[in-house]
Amino acid sequence: MNILMFDSDEKLNEAAANIIVGQIQTIPRAVLGLATGGTPVGIYEQIVRDYRRGMVSFRSVTTFNLDEYVNLPIDHPESYHSYMNAHLFSHIDLPEAQRHIPNGNAANLTEECRRYDEAIELAGQIDLQLLGLGHNGHIGFNEPAHALIKGTHIVELAEKTREANARFFDSIDDVPKQALTMGVGTILKAKKILLVVKGADKADIIREALQGSITTDVPASLLQTHPNLIVLLDSAAGGKLA
Numbered sequence: 001m002n003i004l005m006f007d008s009d010e011k012l013n014e015a016a017a018n019i020i021v022g023q024i025q026t027i028p029r030a031v032l033g034l035a036t037g038g039t040p041v042g043i044y045e046q047i048v049r050d051y052r053r054g055m056v057s058f059r060s061v062t063t064f065n066l067d068e069y070v071n072l073p074i075d076h077p078e079s080y081h082s083y084m085n086a087h088l089f090s091h092i093d094l095p096e097a098q099r100h101i102p103n104g105n106a107a108n109l110t111e112e113c114r115r116y117d118e119a120i121e122l123a124g125q126i127d128l129q130l131l132g133l134g135h136n137g138h139i140g141f142n143e144p145a146h147a148l149i150k151g152t153h154i155v156e157l158a159e160k161t162r163e164a165n166a167r168f169f170d171s172i173d174d175v176p177k178q179a180l181t182m183g184v185g186t187i188l189k190a191k192k193i194l195l196v197v198k199g200a201d202k203a204d205i206i207r208e209a210l211q212g213s214i215t216t217d218v219p220a221s222l223l224q225t226h227p228n229l230i231v232l233l234d235s236a237a238g239g240k241l242a
């Protein structure tokens with residue numbers, strides 16, 4: 001595990017963008033796993049700047065997002081489809097057919113999960129998976145549980161997750177109760193993982209995830225088993241690491 005700490009958000013975003021752009025430049029048909037939430041917004045802004053400077057093209061890149069809400073219309077401003085369009089996809093030359101996000105409005109959600117896993121397999125596994133961290137240690141929407149699920153599945157969102165994400169909606173009642181998420185097995189199969197964590201409110205959970213026991217109660221702790229994990233933290237998030 002390689003942990004890097006930054007004293008400014010700008011430097012952290014630049015470092016994360018460099019790693020992602022570097023993968024695209026060195027891997028001919030790179031497959032990226034992408035995340036949503038507040039954390040990656042500045043990283044996507046930096047990637048778009050790099051794209052506009054002509055440093056990178058996404059024409060032969062394939063992307064798979066970690067998750068999507070269930071029963072939230074795709075064009076709802078807070079769907080992860082809308083998020084990805086607003087922050088990344090509408091600004092770069094990534095062909096639409098190469099962008100993948102689970103469909104939380106599919107008539108048969110179980111079948112949609114199976115289809116999503118099959119698409120990832122067909123793409124030849126994920127070269128680089130970008131991850132944020134939930135306050136309860138979730139990665140993607142893999143919430144703390146007695147057992148974690150390997151592949152894409154339907155998940156009941158934890159109250160803590162709905163509370164954290166209520167800031168994006170008019171009220172907590174509007175936050176969906178379910179989501180589709182890539183499983184921890186798929187995440188751990190990525191060749192490289194880039195975990196980005198920002199803010200003092202995540203200092204305790206990142207310490208538990210990286211330096212505590214490996215437990216399904218803190219899904220991110222399973223990342224300790226990954227052979228190629230890079231962790232980028234701001235100094236507030238990293239403030240409690242031993």
Ligand SMILES: O=P(O)(O)OC[C@H]1O[C@](O)(CO)[C@@H](O)[C@@H]1O
Binds near residue numbers: 037038039066134135
């Ligand atoms: O970056 P944020 O907004 O704190 O979110 C952290 C994590 O929570 C999620 O948004 C899901 O709640 C993940 O996609 C993200 O990695």
